[in-house]
Amino acid sequence: TIYVITPTYARLVQKAELTRLSQTFLHVPQLHWIVVEDSEQPTALVRDLLASSGLAYTQLHILTPKDRKLQEGDPSWLKPRGAEQRNEGLRWLRETASASRGQHGAASDDAVVYFADDDNTYSLRLFEEMRDTKRVSVWPVGLVGGMRFESPVVEGGKVVRFHTGWRPNRPFPIDMAGFAVSMRLVLANPDARFDGNAQMGYLESSFLQGLVTMEQLEPKAEMCTKILVWHTRTEKPKMKREEALQKQGLGSDPHVEV
Amino acid sequence: TIYVITPTYARLVQKAELTRLSQTFLHVPQLHWIVVEDSEQPTALVRDLLASSGLAYTQLHILTPKDRKLQEGDPSWLKPRGAEQRNEGLRWLRETASASRGQHGAASDDAVVYFADDDNTYSLRLFEEMRDTKRVSVWPVGLVGGMRFESPVVEGGKVVRFHTGWRPNRPFPIDMAGFAVSMRLVLANPDARFDGNAQMGYLESSFLQGLVTMEQLEPKAEMCTKILVWHTRTEKPKMKREEALQKQGLGSDPHVEV
Numbered sequence: 477t478i479y480v481i482t483p484t485y486a487r488l489v490q491k492a493e494l495t496r497l498s499q500t501f502l503h504v505p506q507l508h509w510i511v512v513e514d515s516e517q518p519t520a521l522v523r524d525l526l527a528s529s530g531l532a533y534t535q536l537h538i539l540t541p542k543d544r545k546l547q548e549g550d551p552s553w554l555k556p557r558g559a560e561q562r563n564e565g566l567r568w569l570r571e572t573a574s575a576s577r578g579q580h581g582a583a584s585d586d587a588v589v590y591f592a593d594d595d596n597t598y599s600l601r602l603f604e605e606m607r608d609t610k611r612v613s614v615w616p617v618g619l620v621g622g623m624r625f626e627s628p629v630v631e632g633g634k635v636v637r638f639h640t641g642w643r644p645n646r647p648f649p650i651d652m653a654g655f656a657v658s659m660r661l662v663l664a665n666p667d668a669r670f671d672g673n674a675q676m677g678y679l680e681s682s683f684l685q686g687l688v689t690m691e692q693l694e695p696k697a698e699m700c701t702k703i704l705v706w707h708t709r710t711e712k713p714k715m716k717r718e719e720a721l722q723k724q725g726l727g728s729d730p731h732v733e734v
Numbered sequence: 735t736i737y738v739i740t741p742t743y744a745r746l747v748q749k750a751e752l753t754r755l756s757q758t759f760l761h762v763p764q765l766h767w768i769v770v771e772d773s774e775q776p777t778a779l780v781r782d783l784l785a786s787s788g789l790a791y792t793q794l795h796i797l798t799p800k801d802r803k804l805q806e807g808d809p810s811w812l813k814p815r816g817a818e819q820r821n822e823g824l825r826w827l828r829e830t831a832s833a834s835r836g837q838h839g840a841a842s843d844d845a846v847v848y849f850a851d852d853d854n855t856y857s858l859r860l861f862e863e864m865r866d867t868k869r870v871s872v873w874p875v876g877l878v879g880g881m882r883f884e885s886p887v888v889e890g891g892k893v894v895r896f897h898t899g900w901r902p903n904r905p906f907p908i909d910m911a912g913f914a915v916s917m918r919l920v921l922a923n924p925d926a927r928f929d930g931n932a933q934m935g936y937l938e939s940s941f942l943q944g945l946v947t948m949e950q951l952e953p954k955a956e957m958c959t960k961i962l963v964w965h966t967r968t969e970k971p972k973m974k975r976e977e978a979l980q981k982q983g984l985g986s987d988p989h990v991e992v
C-alpha cells in the first residue's frame with residue numbers, strides 16, 4: 477500500500493484541487509489517502525468529497541497554532557505549511573499499525589509513505605517508482621525553488637549531491653514532493669517528525685535527518701533523470717465582482733458549494 | 735462520443751497541466767481528446783504525452799497570428815486566447831465527419847463537443863451531464879469572472895437569465911467551460927466559429943449566437959445548482975535561481991523535459 481498524506485486547508489480553490497488530485501489517485505492501485513485538514517473540525521466539504529471519491533481514505537484534522545500559521549500578506553516562505561498536518565498523518569499511521577500488530581502483523585511491511593501537497597501535479601508513473609522503497613527513495617521535482625527542477629545527482633547508482641538553486645549543503649535539499657519513506661522506517665523511528673519551527677528550507681531535513689544518510693537514498697525515475705512530479709501552484713482567484721455584488725445583495729448563492 | 739477540444743501552448747507548466755488533464759479524461763468513457771497546439775509545428779512534448787496517455791486523441795496545431803496574440807506584459811483580458819485553436823478543432827471535426835459520411839453515417843449522431851482549456855478543473859460528473867446534449871447544454875462555472883461562480887438562472891426548467899458579475903446582457907455571458915454543443919448542431923452550422931477579434935467577453939457569444947437561443951439552452955448539473963467545473967489558473971513559476979545559475983553555466987540540464 478502507498479499511504480499518501482495530504483495537508484489541506486479551506487480556501488476558494490480547495491475543492492477544485494482535491495477533485496483533480498482524487499482523480500489522479502483513483503488510477504493508482506493500492507493507494508490509501510490520508511487527508512489532514514488544517515481546521516478545528518472536520519469539514520463537510522472534505523467529508524463529502526472523500527466519500528464520493530471512490531478511494532480508500534482517512535479524514536483527519538489538526539489546526540495549525542495561530543503563531544505558526546502564515547497570515548494574510550506574509551510572504552509564503554516565512555513559515556512552513558502543513559507541518560502539523562503531516563505529523564498528524566504520521567501519528568495516525570503509527571497508531572493504526574500498532575493497533576493491528578499481532579492481528580495481521582506484517583500487513584504494513586511493504587507499505588510506503590508519501591507526502592503529497594494538494595496543489596502539486598503527479599504523474600501516474602511516480603507511484604510505480606516509489607512502490608518498492610526500502611528506506612527512502614528520491615527523484616527530481618519540477619518547477620520548484622525558482623528552478624526548472626531540483627534533483628538528486630546520481631553517480632554510479634548513488635546520490636552524491638543535489639542540484640538546487642539554494643543552499644545545496646542543507647542536509648536534504650529536497651522538496652516534500654521528492655521523496656517517499658518505507659513504512660518500516662517510519663515505524664522503526666517513532667519520533668521522526670516534521671519540525672514546524674524549522675528554518676525556511678529545512679522542513680524536509682528535519683524529518684529525514686536521523687532516518688537516512690545521503691548514501692542510503694534510493695534514486696528512482698531513471699536515476700533521477702525524469703520529471704514525474706511538478707510543484708505547481710494555483711492562483712488565488714480574484715473576487716472583485718463578487719464583493720461588489722454582495723454589497724448590493726446580489727452575490728452568488730452562498731448555499732452553492734464551490 | 736464526447737469530443738473535447740483543448741487549445742494549449744508551450745510554457746513551463748504545460749506538461750504538468752496536460753498530465754493532470756489527461757488523468758481526468760482517462761476516467762471518462764467514450765472520450766476523444768482533440769489537442770490543438772498554438773504552435774507552428776506539432777511538438778514532441780505533446781506528441782509523446784498523448785501517445786502514452788492511454789486516450790483516444792488527435793494532435794492538431796495552428797499558430798495564433800502575432801497581431802492576435804497576447805504579448806508578455808499584456809493584461810490577460812486584452813485578447814481572446816485559444817480562438818484559432820478551437821476553430822481548428824471544429825474544422826477537423828467537420829472534415830472528419832464529412833469524410834466518413836456514407837461509411838458509418840450516423841456514427842457522430844449522438845456525439846457532443848466540449849471546449850476544455852488546459853488549466854481548468856473538471857469533475858467526472860460533468861461529462862455524464864453533458865453526454866445527452868441535444869443542442870447546447872449549460873451549467874455553472876466556479877471561480878470565474880471575479881465571482882465564486884457564474885451560472886445560468888433556471889426557472890420552470892428553462893434558462894431565463896444569467897448570474898454574472900459583468901454585462902449580464904451579453905448574448906451568452908457563459909464561460910467557455912460552461913457549455914457543450916451537439917455534434918449534430920456543429921455539422922448543421924458549418925460556418926459557426928469563434929471570432930478571434932471579438933470584444934473581451936464576447937468570444938463565447940460569437941460562437942453560440944446563431945446556433946441557439948437562450949430559451950433552447952438545456953440546463954444540466956441539477957438545474958444549474960451544482961459546480962462541476964472550476965476556472966482554475968496556474969501560477970507562472972518563478973525562474974530567478976535558474977537564471978542566476980544559468981549565467982554560471984550551472985543551470986538545470988536542458989535535455990531533461992519538464
Ligand SMILES: O=c1ccn([C@@H]2O[C@H](COP(=O)(O)OP(=O)(O)O)[C@@H](O)[C@H]2O)c(=O)[nH]1
Nearest residue numbers: 483484485514552557558561593594595709
Ligand atoms: O495554512 C495552511 C497552508 C497550507 N497548507 C497545506 O500545506 C501544503 C503546502 O502548502 P502550499 O501548497 O501553500 O505551499 P507551497 O506551494 O508554497 O510550497 C498544501 O497541501 C496546503 O494545502 C495547510 O494545511 N495550511
Ligand SMILES: O=c1ccn([C@@H]2O[C@H](COP(=O)(O)OP(=O)(O)O)[C@@H](O)[C@H]2O)c(=O)[nH]1
Nearest residue numbers: 741742743772810815816819851852853967
Ligand atoms: O497564447 C495562448 C494562450 C492560451 N492558449 C490556450 O487557450 C486556453 C485559454 O487560455 P488561458 O487558460 O490562459 O485563459 P484564462 O485562464 O486567462 O481564461 C488554454 O487552454 C490555453 O492553453 C493558447 O492556446 N495560446
Ligand SMILES: [Mn+2]
Nearest residue numbers: 593595596709
Ligand atoms: Mn504548493
Ligand SMILES: [Mn+2]
Nearest residue numbers: 851853854967
Ligand atoms: Mn485558463
